[in-house]
Amino acid sequence: MTDTTTTQFNALLLDIEGTITSISFVKDELFPYAFENVGKYLEEHYHKPATQIILEDLRLVAEQQAENDLAVVRIREPKKECIEDVTKNVRHWIKRDKKLTPMKALQGLIWEEAYQKGEVKGHVYPDVFPVLKIVENRKIPIYIYSSGSVHAQKLLFANSVEGDMTKILYGYFDTNIGLKGESASYTKISAEIGVPEKDILFLTDVEAEAAAANKAGLQTRLVIRPGNASLTQEAKNAYGTIESLEEIL
Ligand SMILES: CSCCC(=O)C(=O)COP(=O)(O)O
Ligand SMILES: [Mg+2]
Numbered sequence: 001m002t003d004t005t006t007t008q009f010n011a012l013l014l015d016i017e018g019t020i021t022s023i024s025f026v027k028d029e030l031f032p033y034a035f036e037n038v039g040k041y042l043e044e045h046y047h048k049p050a051t052q053i054i055l056e057d058l059r060l061v062a063e064q065q066a067e068n069d070l071a072v073v074r075i076r077e078p079k080k081e082c083i084e085d086v087t088k089n090v091r092h093w094i095k096r097d098k099k100l101t102p103m104k105a106l107q108g109l110i111w112e113e114a115y116q117k118g119e120v121k122g123h124v125y126p127d128v129f130p131v132l133k134i135v136e137n138r139k140i141p142i143y144i145y146s147s148g149s150v151h152a153q154k155l156l157f158a159n160s161v162e163g164d165m166t167k168i169l170y171g172y173f174d175t176n177i178g179l180k181g182e183s184a185s186y187t188k189i190s191a192e193i194g195v196p197e198k199d200i201l202f203l204t205d206v207e208a209e210a211a212a213a214n215k216a217g218l219q220t221r222l223v224i225r226p227g228n229a230s231l232t233q234e235a236k237n238a239y240g241t242i243e244s245l246e247e248i249l
Pocket of ligand 1: 015016017018026030099104145146147148149152153156180
């Protein structure tokens with residue numbers, strides 16, 4: 001049985017969307033920006049090595065996804081057709097909130113422009129930065145684990161409504177380490193940061209992520225924020241809930 005009353009931890013691992021950032025910021029600002037600008041971005045950056053690496057990965061993912069999803073097209077070679085196909089797939093995946101690693105990498109590159117132009121600012125809830133500063137003062141390292149690419153994570157925190165938060169963050173993980181619903185991902189994070197599983201506190205809004213982290217031996221809390229999906233009573237009992245990061249202090 002998980003002890004959901006005490007919170008003693010030597011590392012803090014944070015989900016982004018629905019935990020420290022509103023779902024609305026991601027769904028109503030970031031995703032539409034990528035949806036609108038994917039074709040334009042590819043036109044302008046097509047020949048860059050970073051784009052070409054992502055396109056190769058997207059080709060493989062499209063092959064796999066097309067097996068089970070008739071809306072996914074296989075990506076053709078010539079530039080014009082390639083951009084057309086990738087744009088179609090990416091828009092389809094954005095609508096379905098697919099957490100596909102190369103698509104997330106491409107989104108991060110597209111968002112870079114939006115942050116640079118000042119068209120978006122990374123949302124964080126008002127309780128987040130003050131609490132993280134206290135945690136950091138206690139010499140407890142803070143890590144991020146999100147389905148968004150590490151590049152996208154850094155952009156969000158470097159350009160947040162609270163200013164540059166990256167100076168208090170120790171490290172970042174994305175789906176390159178594994179999916180958030182798989183317990184092996186948390187075991188790998190524990191090994192990588194050199195903190196035993198039982199000494200890591202993981203905060204998330206998603207039951208499957210809490211279950212996976214808990215199975216790996218991490219302490220977990222489910223975070224309730226306005227606009228989040230509702231949680232089952234079973235999960236609330238199993239992992240405990242918080243409505244503000246102040247509750248972990
Ligand atoms: C890194 S900002 C964009 C967030 C994102 O793309 C996403 O899919 C959110 O997933 P999370 O794991 O943070 O809930
Ligand atoms: Mg989340």
